Amino acid sequence: MATENPTDWPQPYPLMDAEPYWAALADERITFQRCDACGETLWPARKFCVRCDSTDLTWHDAAGTGEVWSHSTVMRGPTPTWQAIAPYTVGFIAMDEGYQLFAQIDEPADEIAIGRRVRARFVQRGEATLPVFVFDGEDDGS
Ligand SMILES: [Zn+2]
Incomplete structure (x- = not known):
């Protein structure tokens, strides 16, 4: 579906935990975090796992x-x-x-x-x- 392309789009303000997400988007990749300790998929980006509190989180490509x-x-x-x-x-x-x-x-x-x-x-x-x-x-x- 065609859309117009205005030039004055409001810009996202990357939160620190999500900086890898925004960097990957510039490369046309969608990324998310997964906990290496328990396997939980995490989004939005965090500093620790909401399931097991591990800080052993890794970014993956979706x-x-x-x-x-x-x-x-x-x-x-x-x-x-x-x-x-x-x-x-x-x-x-x-x-x-x-x-x-x-x-x-x-x-x-x-x-x-x-x-x-x-x-x-x-x-x-x-x-x-x-x-x-x-x-x-x-x-x-x-
Ligand atoms: Zn976990």
Whole structure:
């Protein structure tokens, strides 16, 4: 789904624990943490495991695929930049690695459904490279 490309996108402010995530995005990779002690998948990024308190956490690449877990379509953007692409849909993606990632779902709102397979593609929003999700198995047109 084509979207306009405003130039004044609000920029993310990387939290210290998530700096590797943002660095990997610039390389068009989605990453997440896993606990080496108990195997728990962790997201958002943390300094210690929420299950076993271990600080033995490692960053891994995600495949960039998953399914829609929730979605909501924004009819009125919160800023002029977001308004330029409204209506648009955001939601949680249940990633195949077992965590949920919040992102834009760049598909027609009436075709998005919970459980539908999606995959990430990457868009440039100002200085930031960000993942947006499109239906899996279809040409993303880029
Ligand atoms: Zn753990």
